[in-house]
Amino acid sequence: MPVAATGDYDDGNIFARILRGEIPSQRIYEDAFAVAFHDINPQAPVHVLVIPRGPYISWADFSARATDAEIAGFVRAVGQVARDLGLEEPGYRLLANAGVHAHQEVPHLHVHIFGGRQMGAMLPR
Structure with a gap:
């Protein structure tokens, strides 16, 4: 079910649980600010998710509340x-x-990174 871009952060969401190590993921990158892992249902030959470590719901939330360093x-x-x-x-x-x-x-x-093939048009015309 899609979620609203505003509201309180749900620390029980799957990505929060992945960050805490409660759910396994195939991590390919991590540092103080982000974790990246392969999507469990890839939509392209390469499909990776990158998530910030902080409790941010959307770009609007992140850009309003995250520090410049984050x-x-x-x-x-x-x-x-x-x-x-x-x-x-x-x-x-x-x-x-x-x-x-x-x-x-x-x-x-979260940001999806898709690669490994031609992606085609961004949106149907």
Whole structure:
């Protein structure tokens, strides 16, 4: 069920539980600001999720409440993961759903990194 982009953070969501080590994940990157792991239901040959360590629901929440260091660290982590995966050439797609209209399913900010094939048009015309 999609979640609203506003409201109180649910520390029982699956990504919060992954961060605490309660649920296993195939981690490929982690630092003080972010954790990256393979999606359990990949939609492309490469499909990785990058999540901030802090309790943020959406980009709006993150940009309003995170420290400058958290924001910079998270953005750098996303870029580092893409480089580590060898996706700079021929390219990759980033996706962050926020709220009900975007079909955000987990109420924790996350960025999908898709690669390994041609992605096609962003939205149907």
